[in-house]
Amino acid sequence: MAHIVVLSGAGISAESGLPTFRDVGGLWKQYSVHDLASPGGWERNPQLVLEFYNTRRQQAREAQPNAAHTALAALESQHRVTIITQNIDDLHERAGSSNVVHLHGEIMKARSSVDESYLVEMNDQDIALGDLCPQGKQMRPHVVWFGEMVPMLESAADIVATADVLLVVGTSLQVYPAAGLVDCARPNCPITVIDPGEDVKVKGATIIRKTACAGVPEWIASLKL
Template identity: 60%
Template sequence: MQEHIVVLTGAGISAESGLSTFRDSDGLWEQHNVYDVATPEAFERNQELVLRFYNERRRQLQTVQPNPAHRILAELENRFRVTVVTQNVDDLHERGGSSCVLHLHGELTKARSTADPGLIYDIGYNDIHPGDTCDHGSQLRPHIVWFGEEVPMLDAAAELVRTADRLLIVGTSLQVYPAAGLVYEVDVQVPVTVIDPGEPAAVSRARVIRKGASEGLAEWVRMLG
C-alpha cells in the first residue's frame, strides 16, 4: 500500500508565484483592511467593494503560474498517495498537477448562493457583479470562508490528517486557527516536517526546514531518497 503524505499549505507557497499573502505585517491585503473585504458584515455593508476586491484577486490569479513547489508536490504522486489540504483560495495546486486538493477556506474560482451555501458554481476567472444571482434568485458571493464564518471542510481535513503516514507543512505560520489545530490530529508516530523561512509556531517533534517552499521541498524530497 502506498504511503500517504498529507501536506498542509499556506500563503507562503503561493507567494513564490507572486500572489499577495493574505495578512502582511501591516495588516493590509492589497491596501485593504481585511475586515473591510473579508467578513460577512463587510459584504452586507458594501457588497460592491467586496465583489470588486475578489474580482481583482481573480484577475491577478489568472496572470500567475504554479511554481516549482506546486510541481514538486504533484510529482510526489508518482511515488506516494498525496493529499493537499490548503488554506489558500487560489487554484495553483490544481494547475500545478495535484489531483487531490482540499480547500479549507474556499476557492476564488467559484461563487455560491447567499441563500443556499450548497449552491456552488464554477466561474473560472470571471467577475461576480451585484445582481448576479443563483438559480433561486439570490445574490452570488465569493465561495470564500470569511473571518467569523465556520470552516465547513475542517472535519474532513482532520479525518485526512489522521490517516497520514507523513505530515508536511509548507508555507504557513501555524498561527491561524482553526486550521493550525490540524497538526494535533496526526498520530504521535507520524513524522512531521515544517518548511517555512520564518518562525513558524512550535510543533513538538517536528523537523523544521527554514527555507522557502520550493527550496525547502526540494531538500525534503532529497532526504526522502
C-alpha cells in the same frame, strides 16, 4: 503506498507572486479585513467585497505554479498524496495535484449567498452585483470569511489522522482553527515544517528553514518510505 498529507499556506503561493491577504496593497490598504472579508462587510457593501475578490481572482489567474507546487504534484507518481490548503487559489490543481482540500474555499468559484451547494466556475469572469442564483439571491465568492465556519475542517482533521507523513509548508500555523490540524496527526507520524521564519514551532517536528521552492524539492529528495 504511504499516505503523505501536506498542509499548505500563503507562503507557497507568495512564491508565485500572489500576495497574502494582508499584502494585497494598493487601494485596499485603507480597508480592514472586516470591510473586505466578513459577513458584516458583505452586508454593508457587497460591491466593495466583490471588487476586492474580483481583483484577487485576476491575480490568481495570472500567477503560475512554482517549483514547490510541481514537486508536490509529481510526488503522486510514487505515493498517495493529499493536500490540505488554506489557500483559495488553484495553483496546486494547475500544477497537477489531484487530491486537494480547500479549507477556506476557492477563489475561482462563486456560490449562492443562501445556498452553499450552488456553485459556479468563474473561469475568466468576474462576479457582478446583480448576478443571482436560481433562488434570486446574490452570488458571492466561494470563500470562507472571518467569522464563518470552516466546513471542511472536520474532513481535514480525519485526513491528517491517516497520514503516514505530514508536511507543513508555507504557513506559520498562527491562524486557527486550521493551525490545530497538526495536533490530529498520530503520535508516531513524522512531521516536517518548511518555513524560512523563526516563529513556527511544532513539537517534535523537523524544521527546514527554507522557502517552499527550495525546501520542498529537497525534502522530497530525502524521503525514505
